[in-house]
Amino acid sequence: MATEDWGLDLMRRHRRLFRINADEPFRSAGYPLCGRGWRDLLDRLCARIEVALREGETFEFVQIKQKMGILRALWDAEASEDTEDKVGHAVNLAVARSICTCEVCGREGRLFNNRGWLETRCTDDAVGEILPPRYGAGFENVRRFRRWRGHADMYFATYDRETDTLTEVPPPSRKQDR
Numbered sequence: 001m002a003t004e005d006w007g008l009d010l011m012r013r014h015r016r017l018f019r020i021n022a023d024e025p026f027r028s029a030g031y032p033l034c035g036r037g038w039r040d041l042l043d044r045l046c047a048r049i050e051v052a053l054r055e056g057e058t059f060e061f062v063q064i065k066q067k068m069g070i071l072r073a074l075w076d077a078e079a080s081e082d083t084e085d086k087v088g089h090a091v092n093l094a095v096a097r098s099i100c101t102c103e104v105c106g107r108e109g110r111l112f113n114n115r116g117w118l119e120t121r122c123t124d125d126a127v128g129e130i131l132p133p134r135y136g137a138g139f140e141n142v143r144r145f146r147r148w149r150g151h152a153d154m155y156f157a158t159y160d161r162e163t164d165t166l167t168e169v170p171p172p173s174r175k176q177d178r
């Protein structure tokens, strides 16, 4: 059996961002509890955070996992407000990318409902039914995000997978909101 562990490999490549448990790396805070298909988007996320961090600032992932088919990344930092804004934006980009990236293979995907389990999959890896976009047709990549300004400041943005960018949009109608 191969012993390759892409999660540990990711943490080692971005040492400044993780506190690795030497005895049981998979128990480290921030050890990615998600499929290998998201390795690339996590790599991009880590690279963006490393660029944002200045001398003397600290950062640590608290949790990285898949929840309801979407990336969840919790973090803690001792950094300037400006740095935290950049980190928050980098996390939003990664979350947005996870919603349209197959968690198994990394190709373009979308949310499927697999008997109640939400999973982001390409058509080859999908099981179950396509989940209709929350905000309706034409709003597939629109989602609500939080800005990091020390208080709740929500905004809506649409994600473009080609350019890996978020563009703020007006709030869609709430018909499909929970």
Ligand SMILES: [Zn+2]
Binding pocket: 102, 103, 104, 105, 106, 107, 109, 121, 122, 123, 124, 125
């Ligand atoms: Zn796939």
